Amino acid sequence: MIHSIRGFNDIYGKESVIFQKLESLLREILKLWNFKEVRLPILEKTELFQRGIGDDTDIVEKEMYTFYDRNGESLTMRPEGTASVVRFLNEHKLYGSDRYLKFFYIGPMFRYERPQKGRLRQFHQAGIEIFGLPHPLAELEGISVLQYILSRIGITDTTFYINSLGCDLCRPGYKEALFSFFDNKEEHLCEDCKRRKIKNPLRLIDCKSTKCQENLEKAPKITDFLCNNCKNHFDELKNLLFLYNISFEENPKIVRGLDYYNRTVFEVHSKSLGAQSALCAGGRYDRLSKDLGGFDLPAFGWAMGIERLISLITDSSDYSEExxxxxxxxxxxxxxxxxxxxxxxxxxxxxxxxxxxxxxxxxxxxxxxxxxxxxxxxxxxxxxxxxxxxxxxxxxxxxxxxxxxxxxxxxxxxxxx
RNA sequence: GUGAGCGUAGCUCAGUAGGUUAGAGCACAAGGUUGUGGCCCUUGGGGUCGUGGGUUCGAGUCCCAUCGCUCACCCCA
CATH class of the missing domain: 3.40.50.800 (Anticodon-binding domain)
Known part of the structure; x- marks a missing residue:
């Protein structure tokens, strides 16, 4: 008997019904915020993700399904949606007619990881991307629709963490401060962090090993290093969130695993999810479009894990339809x-x-x-x-x-x- | 990639210090009503005990290997 690939699940029965209902609810709500759906290919050129997500990230280094097609071209099954949306937007030059664009997508993503609770090799994400708006109103659009989605589904028990990573002007100063802070503490670092320190010092901040936690208490905080523009942006965002009555928790340890973020980053966690507690995450990525050879467009977006969302829905009603x-x-x-x-x-x-x-x-x-x-x-x-x-x-x-x-x-x- | 736990019927699980033809509940099927559901009763089908090897007179039970699943690390949605 041939059975399915590890981490690739069949969705059927009750789960399939919930899946459908969730999708139509998402479409219904996103329409209220005027997001337009894009259905993008599952396969892209490997280079898109290498340049978009970052060569040094775990996703690109060891989690992608990459192979050569019959022409010898390196292709990759998309591990996330943002890079594809940016590619799509530039390819069709959509910013020419409108400089403020809002898209959403729903579909499968692929990452070669060891499966566990809340983690599959083929999983589904719904995500939004907002282009053309440098002002924190972009964040407000994205975050407010997210909050409304969660409330409509009936998911409580979540914590909304927010942080700012600064920009190209202020982050180097912070990285330097981090580097010198950890420089004489080499022996206190876990093995992973010794590696991180060279490759991606920002990631030292969200290390979970108890060994590193003690250091982190005293480590410099990014928010103390923000330049005036970044600080104003962050403050204004917080004011806007207050205006919409969206509660959040500032958390300087949120740095995100993808390279393209700047300024705002956020994560929504739920204690009920197990070890993979992130339900939704995102942030601002003003440089990505230009880095990918496209138009210089500020952007903000997030993605949520559909399966994780479904596992939080405590609906015991009977889904067999009459x-x-x-x-x-x-x-x-x-x-x-x-x-x-x-x-x-x-x-x-x-x-x-x-x-x-x-x-x-x-x-x-x-x-x-x-x-x-x-x-x-x-x-x-x-x-x-x-x-x-x-x-x-x-x-x-x-x-x-x-x-x-x-x-x-x-x-x-x-x-x- | 690393670690731990678990693999017995379609599902959830029993299976005693190794000992006859491996069990239960649910589900499924037929009947109890010569053409009438749910509840109840009766009967029935269905298992190479994940796979391979070893120990033994004898292995679901003990040992080894292997595969799979789950959870955790890591990482992330």
Missing amino acids: IDFFVVIIGESAKKEGLTVIDRLRKAGYSVEYDTFFGSVKSQLRRADKLKAKKTIILGEDEIKRGVFILKDMKEGKEEVVEINKLWKGDFVKWSF
Whole structure:
């Protein structure tokens, strides 16, 4: 027996229904904020992610599904959505007609990681990207719609962490301060951090090892190093969040794992998620578009993990959907009429099921009950002779005799539910 | 990539210090009503005990290997 690839799951049953409902809710809400959907390819040139996400990040270094196609070109199954959206935007030169653009996407992403709770190799993300707005109003747009989505789904018990990473002007000063702070503490650092210190000193800040935690208490904070513009931006954002009554917690340890962020970064965590507690994360990435060879466009965006979101939905309701009619067919001579009735009803807009094995009346009715049919039509040889069928209400248990002719007249109104 | 725990029926699990034909509940099917569901009763189908090797008179049970799943580290949505 061939089974699915590790970390690649089949989504079916209740989960599939919740998935659909969640998607339509997202589309409905994002429309209120005037976000437009983009459906982008799953496969992109590897270079897009190397340059976009950053060569030194874990995602690019060891988590991408990368392979050569038949022409020898290196392709990668997208590990995230932002780089693709930026590529799309520049490729179609959409900023030419409108300098303020808002997009969203929903779809599968791929990362080669060891699966665990809340972590799959193929997982789904919904994300938004806002282009062209340097002002923190971009953050407010993105964050307010996110908060509304979470509240509509009914997810509480989340913490919203926010931080600023500064810009090209102020971050070098901070990196230097960090570097010299850790310089004489080499022996106190965990193995990972020794490596980080050279490659990406910012990441020292969010190390989780207890060994490093002590250092971090005394480590310099990025927010103390922000230049005036960055500080004003951050302050103004906080004021806007107050205006919208969005509660947040400043957390200088939020630095994010992708290279493209500047200024605002944020994460939404939930304690109920397990070790992979991030439900949603994002930030501002003003340089990415230009870095990818495109137009110089400020941008802000976030992405949320759909599976993680679903695992938080504590909805115990029954997701097996009821059907309108079950048609019980008794005897060989009733089959022809029965199958015609079924076809008629379906094309009149009713959901209909029947027993293709034509079991006993008892087993057909059992099946009608199990499938949650609202009404059952019973059609046997006797009924055919009389030109009628029995219409049975499955909740009341009452039966009535109806002339088959009424179906052909399209007179379904009396059974509307 | 590292570590820990777990693999017995479609599902959730029992299975006693190794000992006859491996069990239960749920689910499924048939019947109890010569054409009527839910509740109840009866009966039935379904398992190479993850796989391979070893120890033993005898292995679901002990040992080794392997595969898979889960959780955690790491990382991230």
